[in-house]
Amino acid sequence: MPRYAHIIGWGKYAPANVVTNVDLAKKVDTTDEWIRERTGIAQRHIATEKESTALMAVHAARDAIERADVDPREIDLVIVATATPEYLFPATACLVQSALGAERAGAYDLEAGCSGFVYALATAAAMIRSETFNTIVVIGSETLSRVVDWKDRGTCVLFGDGAGAVVLRGSDAPGGVLASTLGADGSGGELLILPGGGAKHPAGPDTVLSKMHYLKMNGREVYRFATKIMAEAAKQVAARASWSLDQIDLFIPHQANARIIESAAKALKLPPEKIFVNLQNYGNTSAASIPIALCEALAAGKITAGARLILVGFGAGLTWAACAVEWTAAKPGAATLRHRVATGKLRFAWAGIKSLGWQISRHVDAVVSKVIDAVEKKPAAK
Numbered sequence: 001m002p003r004y005a006h007i008i009g010w011g012k013y014a015p016a017n018v019v020t021n022v023d024l025a026k027k028v029d030t031t032d033e034w035i036r037e038r039t040g041i042a043q044r045h046i047a048t049e050k051e052s053t054a055l056m057a058v059h060a061a062r063d064a065i066e067r068a069d070v071d072p073r074e075i076d077l078v079i080v081a082t083a084t085p086e087y088l089f090p091a092t093a094c095l096v097q098s099a100l101g102a103e104r105a106g107a108y109d110l111e112a113g114c115s116g117f118v119y120a121l122a123t124a125a126a127m128i129r130s131e132t133f134n135t136i137v138v139i140g141s142e143t144l145s146r147v148v149d150w151k152d153r154g155t156c157v158l159f160g161d162g163a164g165a166v167v168l169r170g171s172d173a174p175g176g177v178l179a180s181t182l183g184a185d186g187s188g189g190e191l192l193i194l195p196g197g198g199a200k201h202p203a204g205p206d207t208v209l210s211k212m213h214y215l216k217m218n219g220r221e222v223y224r225f226a227t228k229i230m231a232e233a234a235k236q237v238a239a240r241a242s243w244s245l246d247q248i249d250l251f252i253p254h255q256a257n258a259r260i261i262e263s264a265a266k267a268l269k270l271p272p273e274k275i276f277v278n279l280q281n282y283g284n285t286s287a288a289s290i291p292i293a294l295c296e297a298l299a300a301g302k303i304t305a306g307a308r309l310i311l312v313g314f315g316a317g318l319t320w321a322a323c324a325v326e327w328t329a330a331k332p333g334a335a336t337l338r339h340r341v342a343t344g345k346l347r348f349a350w351a352g353i354k355s356l357g358w359q360i361s362r363h364v365d366a367v368v369s370k371v372i373d374a375v376e377k378k379p380a381a382k
């Protein structure tokens, strides 16, 4: 019997701090009019000092897990798609796994730039369909504000921070993530790159002085690539799901630029009501953009049971990815959701206490081991 991977929970997090185009125009040489015309962006959410990729990922994942009514101990795997991880290592996913109390889960980060969430969704669904795992949390989380040069008007106006997550679960009932396509063209890697801080150019005074710790982008070339690949990837995945283009109910593209989305929609002959756009409020949140858009499309009532969705991402790499999803989850009623949130809060509080307990016990263990070593090495008294 074939196995299917269904999205059973979804959640998002956006920092409360909003920076409008007008705010930005006070800091860099730009205007609200230029940004809106060239990108469609009106504002973006920017993390405060206390907010970063792991914390936002945890908030979004908790939201998704509560909605799905899943015990975190049932989770087999946590994947965090991000280009702005908390550290080079350990993986952000490990920090998230601990905070969620997903004790049995494996955890890893997936780096595929702005395509990361769709890459992760496709691989997670494949692992569920092959019965390797049954319950997987897929998160896209980014703090791009930390790697953007706030003096470079060509890039700083484009990006924002946030996180989105889904819970995927296996079932024999048809539906869910039905098909996917992944692609990469590394020959274009230089077009969108953060050159400093890795093994090639380790962080140091030189990398900072030459601003290599900031994102660099060739906007025009990325634009050309994006307009070509978005429609192509969507067509390919629709064909793999055996859907004709007019059977698509909602197209949820990576939210980078309204003109790129319009050009893809034109090539796919999709009317405006079948395209979800929220980039005016968020800017480009990279791997977080599609799961945030999915949550907002659900909240707006644009997705109902049986809806056929196409999700398409593109970004650094260069990479692209698309998934065809037949929506099967019922939206929990207000009372059910309140109950699930309350149960979730208890579970997460307990997970936090346990994680702290393990950290303390590791410290105590280390101290006791040192004392034992010292006692064993002490020469015997005569």
Ligand code: COA
Pocket: 029, 030, 031, 034, 035, 038, 039, 114, 153, 154, 155, 157, 192, 217, 219, 220, 222, 223, 226, 256, 257, 284, 314, 315, 316
């Ligand atoms: N405000 C005002 N002017 C700006 C500006 C800003 N924020 N940024 C650039 N400009 C200026 C440029 O300096 C240039 O001036 P010049 O003609 O005097 O040299 C002019 O605007 C046109 O610049 P250009 O880069 O040709 O603009 P564009 O129409 O290509 O738009 C992007 C620039 C970045 C909006 C567009 O290329 C883009 O969206 N690319 C894709 C980026 C993307 O999606 N990246 C993420 C991938 S996941």
